[in-house]
Amino acid sequence: MPRSLPPVAWFRAFEASARHLSFTAAADELGMTQSAVSQQIKALETRFGTELFTRKPRGLALTDAARKLMPQVGSALEMLQAATLALDGPPEAELLTVASSVSVASWVIAPHLRDFHRRHPQVRIRFASAIWPDDFQSAMADVEIRFGSQRQVGQSALPLEPSELVALKSPMLEGKLEDLPLIESVGTSVGWDAFGAAHGLGALRPRLYVDSYGMALQLAAGGSGVALVTALLGRDAVASGQLVPAHPGSLAPREGYYIAVRDTVPAARAFADWLDARLKQG
Structure with missing residues (x-):
């Protein structure tokens, strides 16, 4: 094979x-x-x-x-x-296009999308999976949610909080953090080595490597290990009991998620305001 x-x-x-x-x-x-x-x-x-x-x-x-x-x-x-x-042609005239990674769409937006439709029943949404700069360019989106530093995403983009990194695992996975399989997302500047140093845990070596926070969360939810991810992506899974903290500490990131909006599109501003309100509800 x-x-x-x-x-x-x-x-x-x-x-x-x-x-x-x-x-x-x-x-x-x-x-x-x-x-x-x-x-x-x-x-x-x-x-x-x-x-x-x-x-x-x-x-x-x-x-x-x-x-x-x-x-x-x-x-x-x-x-x-x-x-x-x-x-991937231009969006339809009355269709709101939201460009983001699959991780954000699945773990941040999807759990609350029904609430947005209830508040804005006239808005149709087209989600475009985007990670790289040319992905966002081809999507021609009204709302962009990018990952990176403020310098990389542009000064007009606003940060989405919470952005700190937290260790999450399935409630079925028991044991000390140091003894559990650790899952690390490749492509980020801060990982398990920094987390271990910050909390006096010594050298923490990942056993599993993935290319997105979303995949790390999926593996953690399945009991495969502990994911070190941004709290933004994990908060709803923690609130629902799907995941639990594997350690009480957190770690400041060097990158985060940022949102940029085409202000000439009313539905785009409505979506951004709705998302901001949902995140501030905690």
Whole structure:
């Protein structure tokens, strides 16, 4: 049985890094942190079992494996972009388009969507899954919920709270945090090592790696381990009893979720105000 393909996000990080010969320049282009790009490259190298870059004091150099991979990855990403633009046309005149990650749509918006429809029955919503800058561009959304730093998402975007990182697990999973399987989201700047250092727990080593907070929460809810995620995504699961804190402490993040609204669209402002009110209810 053939092995599953690595995430497209890893290939994006590789292609941008190979083109710029710099993790920093690739991070700026993709709207990510340099650390996140480096982690995704390391994950891809681990998956292939070979180095793709030679790290030098003043930049990067492609290995032979990377030179073979680069043209095929570039061509594949161009085909994906063309296919997306061909099918993802402009939104309909009276349709509100909300662009966000699947994690935000599933864990933050979905639990309360019925309330929004009750308050605004005339508004139809189209959700567009978006993570990367070009995803948001092609979505042409009225509301954008992005992940990153304030500098990356733009000064006009407003932060969504709570943003601190918390450790969550299934109520069926028992044991001390240090003894449980830890789940870490690749692509963020702060992880279990920082959490352990902040709370005197020593070196905490993850056993499971995922590419989104949403997947980390899903695994935690299934009893597979403890997820270190933003409190924004986990609050409703905790309120419903689906997840419980695995440790009383929290950790300040370096990135968070931000919302930007097209103010010329009344429904967009109504959605943003509704979401803000729901989050402030605690």
